[in-house]
Amino acid sequence: MTVQLVVLVVLLLTKSVISQSNTSVTYADIPNHCRGSLPTSNFIRNRNSSLDELVMQLSSTRVLSARAQNITGGDPVFAQAQCRNYLSVDQCVECINEGIFNLVKCRVGNSAYVFLDDCSVRYEAFSSFYNDPNVNEEGAGPGFSICSNVSASQTLSNNTRDIVDDFISDIRDATPKRSNLYVASLRRITNENATMYAMAQCAANINKAICQACMDTANIKLKACLPSREGKYFDLACFAKYSETSFFNDNQTMDITSILKGDHLSKVAIVAGAIGGLVFLLLTIVLCFFRRRKNSKKTEQEDSKGTLNYNYEDLRIATNNFSEENILGKGGFGDVYKATIDEKNVVAVKKLQVQDVRAKEEFENEVTLISNVHHRNLLRLLGWSSEGSDLLLVLEYMANGSLDHFLWGSKRGTLDWNQRYEIILGIAKGLAHLHSEYHVKIIHRDIKSSNILLSDDFKAKIADFGLARFQPEDATHVNTKFAGTLGYAPPEYALRGVLSDKVDTYSFGIVVLEIISGRRCTDMNCDRPSMEYLLEHAWKLYEKKIHIKLTDETLDLNESQQERVMKITEIALLCTQSPAAKRPTMSEVVLMLQEDQSLGKIQLTRPTFVNNQNRRVHIGPSKINIGVSHV
Numbered sequence: 058m059t060v061q062l063v064v065l066v067v068l069l070l071t072k073s074v075i076s077q078s079n080t081s082v083t084y085a086d087i088p089n090h091c092r093g094s095l096p097t098s099n100f101i102r103n104r105n106s107s108l109d110e111l112v113m114q115l116s117s118t119r120v121l122s123a124r125a126q127n128i129t130g131g132d133p134v135f136a137q138a139q140c141r142n143y144l145s146v147d148q149c150v151e152c153i154n155e156g157i158f159n160l161v162k163c164r165v166g167n168s169a170y171v172f173l174d175d176c177s178v179r180y181e182a183f184s185s186f187y188n189d190p191n192v193n194e195e196g197a198g199p200g201f202s203i204c205s206n207v208s209a210s211q212t213l214s215n216n217t218r219d220i221v222d223d224f225i226s227d228i229r230d231a232t233p234k235r236s237n238l239y240v241a242s243l244r245r246i247t248n249e250n251a252t253m254y255a256m257a258q259c260a261a262n263i264n265k266a267i268c269q270a271c272m273d274t275a276n277i278k279l280k281a282c283l284p285s286r287e288g289k290y291f292d293l294a295c296f297a298k299y300s301e302t303s304f305f306n307d308n309q310t311m312d313i314t315s316i317l318k319g320d321h322l323s324k325v326a327i328v329a330g331a332i333g334g335l336v337f338l339l340l341t342i343v344l345c346f347f348r349r350r351k352n353s354k355k356t357e358q359e360d361s362k363g364t365l366n367y368n369y370e371d372l373r374i375a376t377n378n379f380s381e382e383n384i385l386g387k388g389g390f391g392d393v394y395k396a397t398i399d400e401k402n403v404v405a406v407k408k409l410q411v412q413d414v415r416a417k418e419e420f421e422n423e424v425t426l427i428s429n430v431h432h433r434n435l436l437r438l439l440g441w442s443s444e445g446s447d448l449l450l451v452l453e454y455m456a457n458g459s460l461d462h463f464l465w466g467s468k469r470g471t472l473d474w475n476q477r478y479e480i481i482l483g484i485a486k487g488l489a490h491l492h493s494e495y496h497v498k499i500i501h502r503d504i505k506s507s508n509i510l511l512s513d514d515f516k517a518k519i520a521d522f523g524l525a526r527f528q529p530e531d532a533t534h535v536n537t538k539f540a541g542t543l544g545y546a547p548p549e550y551a552l553r554g555v556l557s558d559k560v561d562t563y564s565f566g567i568v569v570l571e572i573i574s575g576r577r578c579t580d581m582n583c584d585r586p587s588m589e590y591l592l593e594h595a596w597k598l599y600e601k602k603i604h605i606k607l608t609d610e611t612l613d614l615n616e617s618q619q620e621r622v623m624k625i626t627e628i629a630l631l632c633t634q635s636p637a638a639k640r641p642t643m644s645e646v647v648l649m650l651q652e653d654q655s656l657g658k659i660q661l662t663r664p665t666f667v668n669n670q671n672r673r674v675h676i677g678p679s680k681i682n683i684g685v686s687h688v
């Protein structure tokens with residue numbers, strides 16, 4: 058008996074502009090939203106704990122946005138806090154505390170959010186708002202604007218108004234182009250001897266399309282504020298503001314025209330590409346410039362993030378001139394070599410085969426991005442080199458090698474069930490981190506058993522994340538957007554190139570089936586008459602409720618372990634559902650694995666997959682009722 062209370066508690070915050078010069082936090086007259094169904098007292102406890110956790114994360118990890126959740130007792134709470142990037146961490150914590158102070162007054166609903174000028178906080182009983190802030194909202198969310206209310210004599214002149222109008226359009230266009238979805242800039246208005254400040258920020262980790270859509274609305278609402286000297290737009294997916302009063306330091310602004318010009322330049326490049334001959338010239342110039350820049354750089358310099366820029370020569374020596382004996386593995390991205398640096402540190406060096414100059418240019422950006430990812434289930438990037446014609450990545454060395462060797466390779470049968478379970482959970486946690494905990498969403502695109510490395514204590518470490526775009530495109534494959542491995546890639550991605558975090562969920566499901574069965578996903582099951590792919594085989598056993606038979610025969614399971622294996626097989630099948638929307642997010646998978654939940658009311662449907670002829674396969678009905686008729 059759930060009481061559907063839809064209550065909108067409007068708590069007006071008193072406007073408190075903190076005027077000390079050491080802080081710029083301002084609070085607007087913004088309503089709190091508190092609604093949904095009546096929360097249990099357990100939900101309220103979980104909420105309080107999640108909100109505390111947000112503040113703890115911000116202040117301990119010195120970041121400006123955080124997510125926290127608590128699912129104790131089956132009353133899940135998912136919370137998110139985000140500050141504007143111009144704040145210091147201390148100002149951020151102050152703002153978030155102010156938001157939480159107001160949020161905890163929400164006692165009649167299980168869904169609440171608060172908008173302040175400098176930050177926002179939100180919690181829900183579900184996690185999908187992390188990726189799509191407007192989920193469950195009718196229309197495009199509760200967006201509203203606040204315009205400063207000044208007398209007519211103080212409004213902007215027509216001329217200035219046009220300048221500000223253009224400025225707001227530029228902010229709209231630039232924000233989704235930035236990887237952090239944040240822009241702050243200023244524009245001098247000479248004839249009025251004034252400066253206009255503007256910024257916009259989309260919700261952390263959402264995709265560019267959602268950000269763009271929100272900025273389109275923000276653009277209209279802010280322009281409707283003109284000729285006021287200040288306007289603000291609040292929405293679940295974005296915040297935007299312009300003001301004549303500075304609300305960030307001049308040195309925190311960025312050159313917006315260069316962000317927009319970047320876009321313009323790439324269009325020029327495409328045109329040049331069509332002309333053909335020009336391309337070569339253009340690339341040569343870019344390459345020369347790139348080389349020159351590299352040479353001027355000191356070798357082995359440590360950047361601010363602690364990643365080393367290695368000297369190519371040192372790595373050549375460390376890998377014994379990239380000798381065959383040092384090869385640890387060959388992969389789509391290039392070969393991996395064992396290297397000994399300074400006669401003591403053993404590392405792995407991955408040599409990327411990148412012919413494309415453009416890809417090489419992107420390399421530095423990508424490396425900076427992935428070198429900041431730290432998680433115990435993700436392989437650490439220790440350094441890199443982009444001198445000469447090769448791109449080299451220096452990675453943690455994992456003596457145990459990759460998971461596939463333990464499932465069907467030389468070390469087959471050496472992993473017991475507990476180790477396998479820890480590996481499954483570790484992969485899920487690593488992916489959840491890439492998708493929703495790191496400030497930029499990273500989709501791996503190529504999850505497979507040979508990309509999972511094992512540490513000395515058999516913990517999973519995901520390799521090759523953030524590198525999919527450097528993979529050479531498979532010329533035999535019609536879809537150039539596809540950079541994955543058949544057998545592990547879901548149909549919508551393998552056939553149409555549709556990319557989302559659910560691509561990784563699908564591949565994860567396949568890897569779990571491999572871990573449970575000790576079988577490779579694409580191997581036909583030759584010892585049976587029925588020639589089936591692993592997913593097909595698993596599904597047919599599941600339909601007959603005998604999916605325990607999928608288990609690797611080298612495993613010796615007790616009764617409770619058998620039950621566990623069956624539940625995890627069901628989770629794996631849930632991960633391989635189509636369409637993608639039916640698949641859980643990786644954060645949800647982590648919870649399911651930890652809680653040992655059964656799927657409950659979720660109905661699984663027959664999965665589809667792509668076979669090695671590049672065809673989508675719909676698994677046919679199994680002959681559940683026929684029993685032993687086919688000898």
Ligand SMILES: *[C@@H]1O[C@H](CO)[C@@H](O)[C@H](O)[C@H]1NC(C)=O
Pocket residue numbers: 077078079080
């Ligand atoms: C900010 O300045 C005020 C005085 O103007 C001072 O009392 C306060 O401690 C300062 N706060 C911080 C965080 O420095």
Ligand SMILES: *[C@@H]1O[C@H](CO)[C@@H](O)[C@H](O)[C@H]1NC(C)=O
Pocket residue numbers: 098101102105161
């Ligand atoms: C949650 O926090 C609010 C504010 O601190 C407090 O009033 C309330 O008692 C807390 N509730 C629980 C169940 O801890």
Ligand SMILES: *[C@@H]1O[C@H](CO)[C@@H](O)[C@H](O)[C@H]1NC(C)=O
Pocket residue numbers: 099102103106110127128129
């Ligand atoms: C979750 O919340 C409960 C209170 O409901 C608290 O006792 C527990 O420590 C919290 N768990 C985590 C991991 O924060």
Ligand SMILES: *[C@@H]1O[C@H](CO)[C@@H](O)[C@H](O)[C@H]1NC(C)=O
Pocket residue numbers: 206207208
């Ligand atoms: C702001 O607007 C309100 C009505 O919305 C009006 O009563 C008030 O005088 C205005 N204030 C100024 C400073 O213009």
Ligand SMILES: *[C@@H]1O[C@H](CO)[C@@H](O)[C@H](O)[C@H]1NC(C)=O
Pocket residue numbers: 215
């Ligand atoms: C500003 O533009 C409005 C119409 O857009 C016009 O009515 C007004 O006269 C203009 N003011 C000046 C000072 O040009």
Ligand SMILES: *[C@@H]1O[C@H](CO)[C@@H](O)[C@H](O)[C@H]1NC(C)=O
Pocket residue numbers: 250
């Ligand atoms: C512009 O404004 C600044 C301060 O607001 C003032 O110092 C300066 O003299 C002004 N310049 C002109 C040309 O009015």
Ligand SMILES: *[C@@H]1O[C@H](CO)[C@@H](O)[C@H](O)[C@H]1NC(C)=O
Pocket residue numbers: 306307308309
């Ligand atoms: C930016 O300016 C502020 C004050 O104007 C100063 O305290 C701060 O150090 C500057 N930051 C940088 C990175 O230059």
